[in-house]
Amino acid sequence: MSDSTRSHTDLPPPGEVTASPARRRVIAGGASLLLLCSPWVRAAARSGPPSILAVRVWPAADYTRVTLEHDAPLKYSYFAVKNPDRLVVDIEGIELNAVLKSLANKIGADDPYIKLLRAGNYKPGVVRLVMDLKTEVAPQVFALKPVGEYGHRLVLDIYPAVPADPLMSLLDKREVQGDPMQAAARGDAPTAPEPAPAQTQAQVRGEPRRPVEAAPENPPPQQQVAREAPRKGGKPIVDRLVTVTLDPGHGGEDPGAVGQRGSQEKVVTLAIARRLKAKLDAEPNMRAVLTRDSDFFVPLGTRVQKARRLQADLFVSIHADAWVKPDARGSSVFVLSERGASSAAARYLAQKENDADLVGGVNFGVKDAHLAQTLLDLSQTATNNDSLKLAKAVLKEMGGINTLHKAGVEQAGFAVLKAPDIPSILVETAFISNPEEERRLVDEGYQDQVAEAILRGIKAYFSKNPPLAKSKLARLD
Known part of the structure; x- marks a missing residue:
């Protein structure tokens, strides 16, 4: 039989x-x-x-x-x-x-x-x-x-059996929305950027989601494409399309930290990331891609892979901090450290976040030689310097909406920040273990403030550190 x-x-x-x-x-x-x-x-x-x-x-x-x-x-x-x-x-x-x-x-x-x-x-x-x-x-x-x-x-x-191509997904979405980048690539007259899609706010409230862009094994060759659409108040911050990978922490089997009122870190981080994506997509010359756009687990290495396969210009991982005592409070921004953590608390936090693969559940029997090489590559001094500049810009803006846990940028060995060629930061938006900050984290108004602060930090970084022309940039024509 x-x-x-x-x-x-x-x-x-x-x-x-x-x-x-x-x-x-x-x-x-x-x-x-x-x-x-x-x-x-x-x-x-x-x-x-x-x-x-x-x-x-x-x-x-x-x-x-x-x-x-x-x-x-x-x-x-x-x-x-x-x-x-x-x-x-x-x-x-x-x-x-x-x-x-x-x-x-x-x-x-x-x-x-x-x-x-x-x-x-x-x-x-x-x-x-x-x-x-x-x-x-x-x-x-x-x-x-x-x-x-x-x-x-x-x-x-x-x-x-055949993973979706994230670049084609982006192209399809932009064609449907009448993206000005497409017009520029075809030589048409420039148009104003599309406003943030209305469904983004519905997603924050837990309504139906859009598909997440999966990562291709071999990204196609990229070309530099200039956007001619003006933005309010002057010319665009950057003169070519830049891609920002947003990484909502945790997801699926891994809820992350849980507040006293039952609020889950994975829910908060996704809500903030969706809001930030809508704001970035509304900016001329900028687009954002989420490592996850719904409640499922993404291994830490896969998050790095997605950013690298899209040739992202920045990687921003969004989290909500937790501590064993409920009085800990404030926002923090971290970058990768090659020489140990900047404090015992930073080392503890990095270990907790790196253990996400154990809780979320990773099939360690599947090996990716390319990824292994990436995670072991420590020749990233220039990238780390750019990460620190980005972190300082974002931390300054976060200080305008919340108490800062530390006055300066912190460093620790976060696995999710180990892309050797992409400036990467991890933003701890607030302490979900603090009852007062937990209430703020689940408030849509504060979530929007966090997204706006990170956006201002990104724009401030690019205003002083314009992205270089790339021989490989996502082809959208």
């Missing part, structure tokens, strides 16, 4: 939908590191076979992640089936419980890759998961050990 036939005939129809257990909240900041043993305590207290505790689905344009959390290690195998496309996962030694029966109810109709997910008893002692797919995919299936308040996790990452 073929695998294709067997998966149809041996799998029972989806079970009845039942309410899934309440999702556990990940504790804020570094305190989560103190709870590494908690899943082991739960496992030691259990009796009987392993059990699936929760299922979480994170759909996004980049990829869809399905996470099965369980209380003990599992033995599993998987294979793909064609005509129609399906992914089949067999899990040994577990029982078909209410959580697994609810799988079919967890896939939304708008999921870009998964049509249906169902589970059933394949044979004694084996539960089979069958994922009906909408298109050809390149799946990754891997296990994660307990970390923080998460127990063991089996992760199903469903990537498209």
Whole structure:
């Protein structure tokens, strides 16, 4: 019997939908590191076979992640089936419980890759998961050990077989919006820049999102394109198109720091990044690209990759700080340090942020030689000098809307700042662990103030450090 036939005939129809257990909240900041043993305590207290505790689905344009959390290690195998496309996962030694029966109810109709997910008893002692797919995919299936308040996790990452080209995505959007850059490239009369799209504000309120731009393996050759559209009050800050990569921290399985009122860092950072993107896109000669535009996890190295593949001029990572005591407050701006952190607190923060890959869940079995070379490249003195100039400009503007945690720019070994050829900064907008600042971080007015301050800092940096002409710039004609 073929695998294709067997998966149809041996799998029972989806079970009845039942309410899934309440999702556990990940504790804020570094305190989560103190709870590494908690899943082991739960496992030691259990009796009987392993059990699936929760299922979480994170759909996004980049990829869809399905996470099965369980209380003990599992033995599993998987294979793909064609005509129609399906992914089949067999899990040994577990029982078909209410959580697994609810799988079919967890896939939304708008999921870009998964049509249906169902589970059933394949044979004694084996539960089979069958994922009906909408298109050809390149799946990754891997296990994660307990970390923080998460127990063991089996992760199903469903990537498209052919990743989207971010440059084509930008081109398509600009053509639809009547982008003045396109007119300049074609030699037409310049037009005024389009205003920020109205849907950006809807996105901040959690309404439907736009697709995130995925990164191509080989970016096409780039050319310098001058924009002729004037801006209010004089000529543009820069005389060629510049790209700013905005990186909302955390996402998906990794909520980041959590405030006393339950506010999650990943939600705040995305809201601010969307607002900042709208402001940058409204500037002549500037465009912004998000490393994520919805609630899904992006590994730290992938965030760097996206910026480099787009030949970004700047990289701005947005976060909300946390400390073990609630009285810590203020905004900070960090750059990469090659010689150690500027303070013990900076070193602690960098370690906490770098641990995001452990919490979010990275398939460390997949290696990228190009990325590894990038992360190990320390010949970035010139880039670090530019990063420091950008950081000082942004810090000055942040000081106009909030108390500064430190008077100067801080330095630490953040993995997300290690692009050797892109000036990169990390902005800690405020302390989400401080009750007063938590209230401000979830306020749309303050979010807009933060976005405006970062924009002013970027423009101030470019006014004193005009971007050089590049032999490779994103081709938009």
